[in-house]
Amino acid sequence: xxxxxxxxxxxxxxxxxxxxxxxxxxxxxxxxxxxxxxxxxxxxxxxxxxxxxxxxxxxxxxxxxxxxxxxxxxxxxxxxxxxxxxxxxxxxxxxxxxxxxxxxxxxxxxxxxxxxxxxxxxxxxxxxxxxxxxxxxxxxxxxxxxxxxxxxxxxxxxxxxxxxxxxxxxxxxxxxxxxxxxxxxxxxxxxxxxxxxxxxxxxxxxxxxxxxxxxxxxxxxxxxxxxxxxxxxxxxxxxxxxxxxxxxxxxxxxxxxxxxxxxxxxxxxxxxxxxxxxxxxxxxxxxxxxxxxxxxxxxxxxxxxxxxxxxxxxxxxxxxxxxxxxxxxxxxxxxxxxxxx
Amino acid sequence: xxxxxxxxxxxxxxxxxxxxxxxxxxxxxxxxxxxxxxxxxxxxxxxxxxxxxxxxxxxxxxxxxxxxxxxxxxxxxxxxxxxxxxxxxxxxxxxxxxxxxxxxxxxxxxxxxxxxxxxxxxxxxxxxxxxxxxxxxxxxxxxxxxxxxxxxxxxxxxxxxxxxxxxxxxxxxxxxxxxxxxxxxxxxxxxxxxxxxxxxxxxxxxxxxxxxxxxxxxxxxx
Ligand SMILES: Nc1ncnc2c1ncn2[C@@H]1O[C@H](COP(=O)(O)OP(=O)(O)OP(=O)(O)O)[C@@H](O)[C@H]1O
Ligand SMILES: [Mg+2]
Numbered sequence: 031x032x033x034x035x036x037x038x039x040x041x042x043x044x045x046x047x048x049x050x051x052x053x054x055x056x057x058x059x060x061x062x063x064x065x066x067x068x069x070x071x072x073x074x075x076x077x078x079x080x081x082x083x084x085x086x087x088x089x090x091x092x093x094x095x096x097x098x099x100x101x102x103x104x105x106x107x108x109x110x111x112x113x114x115x116x117x118x119x120x121x122x123x124x125x126x127x128x129x130x131x132x133x134x135x136x137x138x139x140x141x142x143x144x145x146x147x148x149x150x151x152x153x154x155x156x157x158x159x160x161x162x163x164x165x166x167x168x169x170x171x172x173x174x175x176x177x178x179x180x181x182x183x184x185x186x187x188x189x190x191x192x193x194x195x196x197x198x199x200x201x202x203x204x205x206x207x208x209x210x211x212x213x214x215x216x217x218x219x220x221x222x223x224x225x226x227x228x229x230x231x232x233x234x235x236x237x238x239x240x241x242x243x244x245x246x247x248x249x250x251x252x253x254x255x256x257x258x259x260x261x262x263x264x265x266x267x268x269x270x271x272x273x274x275x276x277x278x279x280x281x282x283x284x285x286x287x288x289x290x291x292x293x294x295x296x297x298x299x300x301x302x303x304x305x306x307x308x309x310x311x312x313x314x315x316x317x318x319x320x321x322x323x324x325x326x327x328x329x330x331x332x333x334x335x336x337x338x339x340x341x342x343x344x345x346x347x348x349x350x351x352x353x354x355x356x357x358x359x360x361x362x363x364x365x366x367x368x369x370x371x
Numbered sequence: 372x373x374x375x376x377x378x379x380x381x382x383x384x385x386x387x388x389x390x391x392x393x394x395x396x397x398x399x400x401x402x403x404x405x406x407x408x409x410x411x412x413x414x415x416x417x418x419x420x421x422x423x424x425x426x427x428x429x430x431x432x433x434x435x436x437x438x439x440x441x442x443x444x445x446x447x448x449x450x451x452x453x454x455x456x457x458x459x460x461x462x463x464x465x466x467x468x469x470x471x472x473x474x475x476x477x478x479x480x481x482x483x484x485x486x487x488x489x490x491x492x493x494x495x496x497x498x499x500x501x502x503x504x505x506x507x508x509x510x511x512x513x514x515x516x517x518x519x520x521x522x523x524x525x526x527x528x529x530x531x532x533x534x535x536x537x538x539x540x541x542x543x544x545x546x547x548x549x550x551x552x553x554x555x556x557x558x559x560x561x562x563x564x565x566x567x568x569x570x571x572x573x574x575x576x577x578x579x580x581x582x583x584x585x586x587x588x589x590x591x592x593x
Contacts, residue, residue, distance in 0.1 A: 082501055111503035122498035125593050126516045136502040138512070167592040183502075193501075 031223045032058040032081070032191065037090035039076050039247075050076040052247035053090070058240075063217050063224045065234040065255070067270055068244030074227045077244070078193050081225065082114045083107055095190050112140050115184035119196035121176040123168040129155070129179050130164040136186040154182040158212060174205035181212060185220070192216075194226040198233060210237050231273040235259070235303075235337060243267045256334050259302040260362065271302070274337050295351075296325065296369035297342050299358065303334035310361055311342075318354040320346030341368070379561035384551065389571050391465045392547035395537040396575065399472035400530045406477040407529070408522065410436060411484020412510065422506045436478040444475050444536050448543055468537060468545035476533050483525035487518040520591040527583025531576050538572065548572050 039051040050073040058064045068074050079085040081092060083099055092099035097110040115136075123132050133154050137147045155164050158178040168176055177197060184192055194213070198206040214237050217224055226238065234241050234255060241258050243251040243266055251258060251267045262268045315322055327340035344351055355365050410432060416422045417429035442450070448471040452462045455470045491514060499513045515522070541549025548568040556565030 084497060084501060108503040108505060111501060114501075116498070116501040118494060118498060120492075120494055122492065122494040124495060124513065124517060126519065126590070135499075135512070139499075139502050139504050139508055169593050187502075 031060040031062075031095060032056070032064075032225070033091075033093040035091040035093075037077075037080060037092060038088045039073075039080055039085060040088045049247050051080060051087075054247075054249055056242065056249065056252075058223060058225065060223055061217070061221045062239045063213070063226060063237050065238035065241040066225065066227045066244055067229060067231060067234055067241060068266075069229060072244040073247040074229075074244055075195055076247075078116075078195050078225060078227050081191075081193055082111055082116060112136065112187045113189050114191045114193065115187070115189040116193040116195065117177065117180045117184050117197045119199050121168070121173075121180045121200075123176060123179055123183075125168050128165050128167055129160060129171070132168065132179055133182045133186055136183055140187050150186060154185060157185070157216070158182040172205075173201050174208060177201065177205075177209050178212065181209075181216070185216065185222075188220075190223060192222050192224045194224065196227055196229070199228070199230070206233070207236070213237060231270045234270075235274050235334065243270065256303050259334075259337075294370070295344065295367060297344060297355070298366045298368045299327075299340040299342060300364040300366070301329055301336040301338050301340075302362070302364070303337055310358065310363065311340075314354050314358060317357065318346070319350045320344050320354050377563040377567055379555070379559075379563050380567050384555075385548075385564075385567055385571065388546065388548045388551040388568070389575075391545075392534070392537050392541075392549070392572070392575065395465045395468050395472060395540070395545065395547055396530065396534050396579075399469055399476060399533050399537070400526065400579075402469070402473045403476040403480050403529055403533065404522075404526050406473060407480030407526070408484050408515070410477060410481035411488060412514070414481060414485040415488040415514075416510075422509065436481050438478075439474055440478040440482070442475075444471070445539055445542075447471050447475050448540055463544040465546050468540035468547075471540060472533060472536050475536060476529055479532065480525060480529045483529070484518075484522060487521035487525060488514055490521060491517050520587045520593075523583060523587040523590060527580060527587070530579045530583065534572060534576050534579065 034054055034056040037051055037054045037056075038049070041048045041050055052073070054077065066074050066077065076085055080087050081094065081099070083092075083102070087100055090100070094110070094114055097106075097113075099107075099110065102110060124135065127135065130151050133151045134147050137150060142150065151164070155161055158181050160175060160178050160182065163171065163175065168179065171179065180197075192213075197213075198209050201209060210233065213224060213226070216222055217237075226233070228234065238255050240253065241255050242249045243258075243264065245264075245266050251262070251264045258267060259271055259274075262271045311322055311324070314320065321344070323343040323345075325341045325343060327338065327342075329336050329338035329340065344354065346354070358365050413423075413428065413432045414436065417425045417432065419426075439447070448468070451471045451474065455462045455467050458470060459467045461467050495517060496509060496513060499509050504512065537545070537547050538549025538552070541547045541551070542553050544550070548571055552565045552568035555561050556563075556568060
């Protein structure tokens, strides 16, 4: 569906050239939700803006569906953009237009007759759950509602691809979840390919099928979300994975917390999704001659299985304990000794 | 009572002068709005990386705007006499004042338009581009509607300046309340005529201000 080949973008600034996107190769299959994560300045926005040519590439090729994006004339480009929609962090709605008129805007551009336009707008308003708010102005809506208008507007011309640049970064966690659900919903309903940029790993965890990690204009790691979570290779990726698996306290702080107790060895069990058996602790205690004392932890259950960390103290014969640990690892849970007196 | 307060006032000529002033002001405001927006759009859109990125056009427009904004109005009228004669056929009467009024006010308004356009969130223009909007659609469906409240309050300020310009134009034979105040009030020392001309001009200014504020407020959905 989307194929990038040696894509490059260099900005000329007063301080010299800045390479924002550095020879990126990337393939995205049709119907996928593809996440791109990276810290501020990694070049994520530049990359996504290259896709719909809001930014002109300095080199390389961009193929989206049947469009060779880097070779289009102005007119063809405008045509292509009707099939490649975008939603934004700050929504970018026209404040002088009502919700209804905002959603009708791309239809006006596409030359859809008025009657049809109104019908389509009503459909979209229902689809994004804004029934009854059609005649409000953006200034009268909450952030989450504004983003729903942004999504409805983006879907108006039945696009093939939806580009999301930090679409949930200006929203609170609850609203973020509801917007992410809406995205999954339209991905399933309409078979839309979604490219999603974020600096929050939980967004990737919740809805993406594949993820690419970006650093200094390059993609340093790429793969199935579950795979990347389970076996992050790059230091950068590990940091991002920790965003979702670590409880509030860091390992060190947690280690210190346990020194006062009479636990001899404290393990951290890290769940990174997958099919880790639900009653894992129960199985361990039953199968092996060990006692397990849960000290602290936070696990959340998601589409991809459980995520999070548990800190446990395990007591027993050395070889029983090590069998228990091997068993745990076999269930796809990572085990690490974080305190040993 | 009124005749006692204003013994020298010929009410018919006051009415006539008022109509002339209103005519000059309204027509000049309409054309200033039009030309000011055109010039303002050029000033804004020829910026680097904007839709019509063009350094030469930008430099020419900016030079034109700055020049005509800086020439004192009374001098501008005199300078433009040949031009006025060419397009209006005379340099006397209210219509003859129009070219100078418009050429004096449009550059002034153009700068306000430029500022109003700069206030528009870049993201909104970008969103329109991402939907495949053409430059024309961006101008007429995004830039102008989104900046309309500011454009209206700008033309309100400009219209008040224009009313005072019409009074100055009156002095060199354009008619209107300025002419009345000068010919009758000043030259014949009929101070009551000056007073009544002032009052009517103030009323016109207040009317413009009121109307402008109302429209701008109504348009502003932010
Ligand atoms: N128009 C521009 N002119 C010059 N340099 C730019 C421009 N846009 C981006 N850059 C530079 O390109 C690099 C990547 O920027 P980009 O906005 O793509 O990062 P990002 O990953 O989206 O960051 P954030 O998470 O903060 O949005 C930065 O070093 C930035 O300074
Ligand atoms: Mg960004």
